[in-house]
Amino acid sequence: MEKTVKVSKPFMDDLKHTAFLWRKSRLTMIGSAIILVFLLMAAFAPLIAPYDPVQQNLQIKLQAPSWQHLFGTDQFGRDIFSRVIMGSRIALWIIFLVSVISGSIGIIVGVTAGYFGGIVDEVLMRITDMFLAFPSLVLAMAFAAMLGPNLTNTIIAISVVTWTTYARLSRAEATKVKSQPYIEAIRAAGGGNLRIMFLHVLPMCISPVLVQLTLRMGTIILTAASLGFLGLGVQPPTPEWGAMVSDGRNYLIDQWWISTFPGIFIAFVVLGFNLLGDGIRDMLDPRLRR
Amino acid sequence: MAETLIKIRNLKTYFPVKKSIFSKKLFVKAVDNVNMDVPKGSTFAVVGESGSGKTTLARTVLRLIEPTSGEIEFDGKNILELKGKDLLEVRRNMQIVFQDPYNSLHPRKLIKNIIGEGMKIHFKISDIEIRDRIAAVLKEVGLIDDHMYRYAHEFSGGQRQRIAFARAMVLKPKFIVLDEPTSALDVSVQAMVLKMLKEIKVQESLTYMFITHNLSLVDYIADKVAVMYVGEVVEMGDKTTIFNHPSHPYTDLLMASNPVPDPKFVREKRLLKGEIPSSINPPSGCRFHNRCPFADERCEREEPELREIKPGHFVRCHYPL
Ligand SMILES: Nc1ncnc2c1ncn2[C@@H]1O[C@H](COP(=O)(O)OP(=O)(O)O)[C@@H](O)[C@H]1O
Ligand code: SF4
Ligand SMILES: [Mg+2]
Numbered sequence: 001m002e003k004t005v006k007v008s009k010p011f012m013d014d015l016k017h018t019a020f021l022w023r024k025s026r027l028t029m030i031g032s033a034i035i036l037v038f039l040l041m042a043a044f045a046p047l048i049a050p051y052d053p054v055q056q057n058l059q060i061k062l063q064a065p066s067w068q069h070l071f072g073t074d075q076f077g078r079d080i081f082s083r084v085i086m087g088s089r090i091a092l093w094i095i096f097l098v099s100v101i102s103g104s105i106g107i108i109v110g111v112t113a114g115y116f117g118g119i120v121d122e123v124l125m126r127i128t129d130m131f132l133a134f135p136s137l138v139l140a141m142a143f144a145a146m147l148g149p150n151l152t153n154t155i156i157a158i159s160v161v162t163w164t165t166y167a168r169l170s171r172a173e174a175t176k177v178k179s180q181p182y183i184e185a186i187r188a189a190g191g192g193n194l195r196i197m198f199l200h201v202l203p204m205c206i207s208p209v210l211v212q213l214t215l216r217m218g219t220i221i222l223t224a225a226s227l228g229f230l231g232l233g234v235q236p237p238t239p240e241w242g243a244m245v246s247d248g249r250n251y252l253i254d255q256w257w258i259s260t261f262p263g264i265f266i267a268f269v270v271l272g273f274n275l276l277g278d279g280i281r282d283m284l285d286p287r288l289r290r
Numbered sequence: 291m292a293e294t295l296i297k298i299r300n301l302k303t304y305f306p307v308k309k310s311i312f313s314k315k316l317f318v319k320a321v322d323n324v325n326m327d328v329p330k331g332s333t334f335a336v337v338g339e340s341g342s343g344k345t346t347l348a349r350t351v352l353r354l355i356e357p358t359s360g361e362i363e364f365d366g367k368n369i370l371e372l373k374g375k376d377l378l379e380v381r382r383n384m385q386i387v388f389q390d391p392y393n394s395l396h397p398r399k400l401i402k403n404i405i406g407e408g409m410k411i412h413f414k415i416s417d418i419e420i421r422d423r424i425a426a427v428l429k430e431v432g433l434i435d436d437h438m439y440r441y442a443h444e445f446s447g448g449q450r451q452r453i454a455f456a457r458a459m460v461l462k463p464k465f466i467v468l469d470e471p472t473s474a475l476d477v478s479v480q481a482m483v484l485k486m487l488k489e490i491k492v493q494e495s496l497t498y499m500f501i502t503h504n505l506s507l508v509d510y511i512a513d514k515v516a517v518m519y520v521g522e523v524v525e526m527g528d529k530t531t532i533f534n535h536p537s538h539p540y541t542d543l544l545m546a547s548n549p550v551p552d553p554k555f556v557r558e559k560r561l562l563k564g565e566i567p568s569s570i571n572p573p574s575g576c577r578f579h580n581r582c583p584f585a586d587e588r589c590e591r592e593e594p595e596l597r598e599i600k601p602g603h604f605v606r607c608h609y610p611l
Contacts, residue, residue, distance in 0.1 A: 181394040182404075184354055185454070189408030189461065190381040203398050 031275025049082035072257040083239035106166025114174025170205035218273035292329035301360035320346035322521035338518035385458030391450035395442035402438035448479035527603035
């Protein structure tokens, strides 16, 4: 018998090399650190937040930052630090659900179009193009306004405008994969279209879509915050960062802390996701790999 | 005479080619008017240069692509008319091992799932039984049962072809197409894989269609040979007949240009000259006339038929040797 090829677990080698590239890029590490802090913040929010984020107390309204209220209080006397901390959960929830929903829609549409080709592909891709023809924030605003402003609808509106990227990506992958002999072998074994599409072609589309999803997470937060700011997103008293920035609009000169702190958090988390996303993209770039 | 397992009649598989919108529709005549009888229990070799339509023929016979016209019978059933359950049963009985070992196993699936997929489709058996059968078939093809928990990239080319063969075998088919199964392998590995294929064929009373461009392999493994040239069968018959008395000038030249290691087979070395014509616009008359040393004006004008010059020996030539 011919000898087994000595493979020192290429997957592990790959992982090590990825870790090496990750350590080499300072910006990627900074991005990862920011996201780690963000995740921990969301995980332990109720333990970190000293006050109830929605409890009003007009006696202490509009207080400047102090040791009692690190980020001060807003016009209803709510502790901004607590609201910002609890807001991380809202942001994370939006990112998670939007990623799951838009990723699933995108993969299913893309794989169907790519696998069947022809007229199915033509129709599905024209629909995708229609969504791509509008600036995504404008389209999200339109959907949010149509559906009514709340958390669920924010998630739906953002999902509806972001699935197109994943659809195009999966379509390209499915088109490539469907004519491979390993797919034809399943047809030869008697596998039908649905089996081949979902059990064999689709799994090949998951990793490029996942990478793209992480690249897009910053944009998701930013869109959610924009909707919140415009009053088309999550409604008060829910501590959503965009809505909080909007809350402080009228007090910007004298009580700058109301808008500033949630604003800083938005900026940092978006920055974190973008740095991490860029890092991941570079790490996967075959030209930079070995 | 053995029973016929596969009967192919006037089979044509054309692929449309997109030229400019103004020119008339063109086709790649990948398989053109092929007739073949594959006897039960035989190893039927299909020989030809790259692009002569061997893979397309195999894919059409397995109904992985639809033919343009013609008939294919498997075990007495016209498979082009089958649907649903009947088609599924015929599919189980006809399997294939592809040429490229590096693309024929799913890169993200365990060998267990690659081999087990067909069983899940066809057999109502438990996961444990599926696993046991996989272990058995892996042993049969010269691997070990632990290999089922690995991915394709952990194996060499030869091992991958063994796995692909196991995937075919595990469905207990009657017929397996081996599409240049060893052309991507080292010579030493090639010999071992061929030996295994030959042994298992006898054990399991299989019928093979063995596709290759290498005549030495044909000599080693085949009983019957069909020589293809630009989509057509130009000569067909028993291996001994074809090897001892090649009657089509193309077969003759193939034999002459094939290096035979055995010194008693040393022939004068004559080489195939010229380009293989395109199957989009095959030459008029005999498709071989631009390369044939015996071509005359009739060959350019009139297309020869596949004629039976002796019982069981078919040649497509006006002037068989
Ligand atoms: N799916 C396809 N679409 C268009 N042309 C094809 C397709 N498959 C094969 N061909 C063409 O058909 C001819 C025969 O190819 P093939 O059957 O692969 O030959 P072989 O296996 O003998 O090398 C070639 O000219 C090839 O380009
Ligand atoms: S028909 Fe003529 S050109 Fe064709 S192979 Fe025979 S002799 Fe040669
Ligand atoms: Mg081929």
